[in-house]
Amino acid sequence: MAKKKDKSDIIVVGPNKEDETAKQVGLESWSIDRMTMMSWRPFIGTLAMSLELIPVVDHRCATACTDGKRIFFNPHFILGMDEDKRLTILAHEIWHCAMSHFTRQNGRIEDHTSWNHAIDHEVNSLLEDDGFIIPNGAVLYRQHKGKSAEQVYELIKNLEIEIKGQVMDEHILDDAATPDTSGKNGYGTIENCGDDNGQITIKVDGDFRPRRTDDIWKEWRAKVMSAAQQCQGRGVDMENYSQQLDEMFESRVPWRELLRQFLTPMFGCTRKWLPPNRRYVYKRVYLPSIQKQKQLRIAVVIDTSGSTSGDIVRTFMSELVGLLSSFGAYELRLIQCDMHIHEDSTYDLYNPFDPSKFRLKGGGGTDLRPPFDLVEENGEPPEVLIFMTDGYGPAPKRAPAFPVLWAVIEGGVKPVKWGQEIEMPLGTGKGGLHA
Numbered sequence: 503m504a505k506k507k508d509k510s511d512i513i514v515v516g517p518n519k520e521d522e523t524a525k526q527v528g529l530e531s532w533s534i535d536r537m538t539m540m541s542w543r544p545f546i547g548t549l550a551m552s553l554e555l556i557p558v559v560d561h562r563c564a565t566a567c568t569d570g571k572r573i574f575f576n577p578h579f580i581l582g583m584d585e586d587k588r589l590t591i592l593a594h595e596i597w598h599c600a601m602s603h604f605t606r607q608n609g610r611i612e613d614h615t616s617w618n619h620a621i622d623h624e625v626n627s628l629l630e631d632d633g634f635i636i637p638n639g640a641v642l643y644r645q646h647k648g649k650s651a652e653q654v655y656e657l658i659k660n661l662e663i664e665i666k667g668q669v670m671d672e673h674i675l676d677d678a679a680t681p682d683t684s685g686k687n688g689y690g691t692i693e694n695c696g697d698d699n700g701q702i703t704i705k706v707d708g709d710f711r712p713r714r715t716d717d718i719w720k721e722w723r724a725k726v727m728s729a730a731q732q733c734q735g736r737g738v739d740m741e742n743y744s745q746q747l748d749e750m751f752e753s754r755v756p757w758r759e760l761l762r763q764f765l766t767p768m769f770g771c772t773r774k775w776l777p778p779n780r781r782y783v784y785k786r787v788y789l790p791s792i793q794k795q796k797q798l799r800i801a802v803v804i805d806t807s808g809s810t811s812g813d814i815v816r817t818f819m820s821e822l823v824g825l826l827s828s829f830g831a832y833e834l835r836l837i838q839c840d841m842h843i844h845e846d847s848t849y850d851l852y853n854p855f856d857p858s859k860f861r862l863k864g865g866g867g868t869d870l871r872p873p874f875d876l877v878e879e880n881g882e883p884p885e886v887l888i889f890m891t892d893g894y895g896p897a898p899k900r901a902p903a904f905p906v907l908w909a910v911i912e913g914g915v916k917p918v919k920w921g922q923e924i925e926m927p928l929g930t931g932k933g934g935l936h937a
Contacts, residue, residue, distance in 0.1 A: 513703045517559040521577075521705070525557035528577025532557075535588045542589075543632070544738050548729040549596045560707035567672035568595045570604075570718035574710055586635040593634055594670050597625045600726050601746070603651065604673075605719045613655075618673045619665050620655035626670070632742045641667035674712050720915045724892075727913040761924060762825055764907055765800075765886070797831040797850075801884035803873040805891035806864030807840040814926060816857040818890060818909065823855050835884065837873050840864035846876065868895030870917055874902055890926070893917040 517525065532555050540547030553568065557577045566575035573595050580588055598604070603621040607614075622641040627648065630636050643663055646654055657663040730747055734740055740747070802822065804815055819836075826832040831851055838845035844863035849855045870891060877883050888907045892914030901920035908916050908923045916923045 511701050513701055514706050515703055517705060517707050521559040524577040524581060525559065528557045528575065528580050529555060532575065532580055532588060532592065535585060535592060538585070539589060539592060543593070544736070545729055545733045545740065545743060546593050546596050548732060549600060549725060550592060552725055553596070553599070556709055558707040558710040559705055560710040561704040562674075562706075563672055563710055565671050566591055566595060567674045567712065568599055569674065569712035569714045570599055570722065572712070574712060587637055590629060590634045590636060591670060593629055593632075594622075594625050597628060598671075598673075599719070599722050601625070601651075602719050602722065604714060606651065613659070614673070616655055616658045616665065617651070618669050619667065620651040620658060621673070622667075622669045622671075623654050624649075624651040628746065637670065639668050640670050643667075674714070724913040724915065761821065761907075764922065764924070765825060797833055798826070798886075799833045799835070799882065799884045800826070801835040801837060801873075801877050801887040803837045803839060803887065803889045803891075804862070805840070805868065805870065805889070805895070806838050806844060806862050807866060807868035807895065814911065815862065815890065816860055818926065819855055819860065820857045822888070823849075827851060827854070835877070837876065838863045839869075839873050840866040841869040841872075842866070843872055843876060870895045870897040874898050878902065891917070 536547065536550050536555070539550055554572045556572050556574050557580075558574050559576060559578070560574075563574050563576055565579050566573060568574070573592070575591075580591070583591070598621065601621070601624065603624075607617050607621075619641050623643050623646070626636050626640055626642045627644075630642065631647070636642055643654065646657065646663065649657075654663065658665060726747070730740060730743075802819070823834070826834065834849040834855060836845065836847045836849065836855065837843060842864075868891075870889070870893075873889070874887075877887065883902070883904055886905045886907065887902070888909055890909040890911070892911045893908065893916055894914065895917065897917040899918070901918075906921035908921050909926050910916055910923055911926050
């Protein structure tokens with residue numbers, strides 16, 4: 503009967519001199535490949551430049567993996583490939599980030615293997631259509647090309663697709679930075695030294711420190727949009743990526759409806775017809791009775807640091823004012839700010855905001871904190887504050903006492919964890935609401 507191994511049977515060592523040499527050569531080789539990508543596939547190459555390349559010789563990374571900020575790769579694996587396949591692996595990691603695969607796995611983490619195959623199929627399908635060489639044996643269900651990772655995952659779960667093929671990289675879990683000394687490594691192979699005592703040696707590289715957070719994946723939305731705009735501006739043909747880009751930025755719920763859903767509870771109730779005014783009944787004129795209504799105090803802040811255009815502000819403000827007017831009495835405080843306050847105006851039902859007269863003021867750096875200080879330091883604070891911004895700037899660490907809605911411009915990020923978010927896609931009129 504085989505002896506059960508415990509921690510005393512496992513020896514942890516670091517990379518040796520041969521490994522360190524391979525790390526240096528591998529980094530030089532893949533850095534050259536990345537420059538090749540810039541000229542051959544500029545869109546993917548531009549995205550690749552935002553990721554740091556880190557060679558590691560570690561039992562948890564036998565191939566390559568990414569945490570959204572870095573690509574960790576085993577130099578022995580990379581150097582054993584020709585240039586075409588190295589380019590494929592590099593692009594493979596980029597698309598995992600761009601497609602937000604590690605946030606889309608919510609609810610599927612219990613079946614990590616099926617999800618890994620589903621997302622590798624989605625990426626490899628795209629890469630093959632884009633002219634990349636897919637290694638033999640890699641995951642690719644060609645009869646299902648064009649299907650999303652979610653669709654392929656469901657087909658796998660329903661046994662309509664048999665899991666086959668080898669994933670091309672390591673899909674790290676949140677605790678991947680913790681050395682695995684259990685002998686049940688899930689990220690690579692364990693090196694068996696083959697000594698008489700049956701001891702196992704594993705390599706742990708101090709450079710392998712992946713850190714995954716949700717904020718990283720939010721930044722990729724902006725990176726993808728920026729790279730697409732740069733390439734389109736240089737006349738790069740983006741046809742190969744049009745479907746993915748459209749799906750990436752398509753939103754399911756119009757932001758106008760989400761804005762209404764957010765504000766309705768602030769009025770305490772929905773609108774109701776009141777009993778007819780008796781003063782006019784004898785004239786057979788049925789007018790609703792006049793009833794004093796609470797006035798909603800709302801503050802709207804426009805980030806004028808350069809991320810916001812006048813057209814999208816006018817569209818948003820027109821919709822907001824129309825919505826407020828349909829509910830009844832309101833007091834709208836409009837604040838324009840970059841690093842400093844440039845406007846602080848008040849509008850109401852009798853002095854409505856006029857979109858045709860609106861002009862952006864500012865255009866300097868970004869600081870999202872002054873408007874919060876302003877509304878809290880004098881007079882009664884608003885019952886709700888809406889902040890239109892791309893989110894790239896310092897913001898208050900603590901949430902204020904009133905609800906806050908971040909109207910985030912397409913390509914931007916929610917700057918803090920508190921508050922809710924409406925995505926404001928440029929020119930589409932659609933958007934999504936997130937806690």
